[in-house]
Amino acid sequence: MIVASNVSxxxxxxxxxxxxSLQLPKGGITSIIGPNGAGKSTLLSMVSRLMAMDAGTVTVGGLDVSKAASDELARRLSILRQDNHMTARLTVRDLVSFGRYPYTKGRLTLDDKEHIERAIRYLDLAALSERFLDELSGGQRQRAFVAxxxxxxxxxxxxxxxxxSLDMKHASAMMKLMKRAATELGKTVVLVLHDINFAGWYSDYIxxxxxxxxxAQGPAAEMIQPQVLSEIYEMEIAVHELAGQRISVYYG
Known part of the structure; x- marks a missing residue:
């Protein structure tokens, strides 16, 4: 569980x-939504210790992020930032191998290589593994960073x-992948999203x-409601059901 207390x-x-102050449930997908300037990315950056808090505390699985050793935190929590651009010319496999740095400091073991190959396969990047990042489309690069x-x-x-940078097709594929990771790999996935439809369709908690x-916060079915969303975004929002799922239609 991720617990934030009076964070500012x-x-x-x-x-x-x-x-x-909030408690994010362990397991499943939690999406953080809201209008521009609401503080979503700043909150996520403080949870991951990419940004220092002015006040408050955050624990991740009981670990105090402000006091934990960097290696210990990196083995408990991983983050993909918005500005995930690389200036070095790296292949997909080079990039994915960086994910093992908290464990190996660059000296890869057989176990590390297995983790790397598993992540490459999970993101369906095997055919692109020796390609350089600057040779990929935006969607392919994003998959490489997630790997x-x-x-x-x-x-x-x-x-x-x-x-x-993802079109609707690739955005949907990315959300399905995150859902699989939460379900099959037992991950607790926390996303900052602007798209209410994707948040409502794939999230367990919002x-x-x-x-x-x-x-406001709660299970997705309780959050994707006209009165809740209209108040948050200060515009009229209607919510309709499609195939048993809630989707949002904006009126403004």
Missing amino acids: KSYGAACVVDGV MVLAQDTDYVLLDEPLN VAMKDGRVA
Whole structure:
């Protein structure tokens, strides 16, 4: 379980995350949604210790992220940031192998190589494994970065806007992959998403943020409701069902 207690972050006079407290369930997919500037990515960055908190505490599986050794935290939690661009010319396999660094410091064992190959196969990247990242499409590169995160083999996987640069087909495939990872590999997956439809379709739990605070949270079926979403996004939103699933239709 991920537990945040009174977490805050400000830039000058602007409070970006304002005393957030929440408990994210272990297992399944949790999506963090909300309008631009709600503090979603900042909160995720503090949970993963990519960004220091001004106040509050975060524990991941009982581990205090502000006090844990870096190697220990990296074996418990992995994160894919929005700005995941690489300047070095790397192959897909080179990139995925970085996921094993917390364990090996670059000296790969047979066990590490098995994790790397398993992640490459899981993301269906075997045919592209020796290609350079700058030779891939945006969707293929995104899959390679997700493979790196999965190769890290952590219980908790955090992804900040993983659907960026993906068209609808590849975004859907990415969400299905995350669902498989949560179900088959026992991962706890936490995503920052802008697309309410994908959040409602694939998430088990949803946290909605607004103005730096948690506006609402709960199981996906309870969150994908017109009155909840309309208040968060300050626009009229209708919710319809398709094949037993809730999807969102915007009116504004």
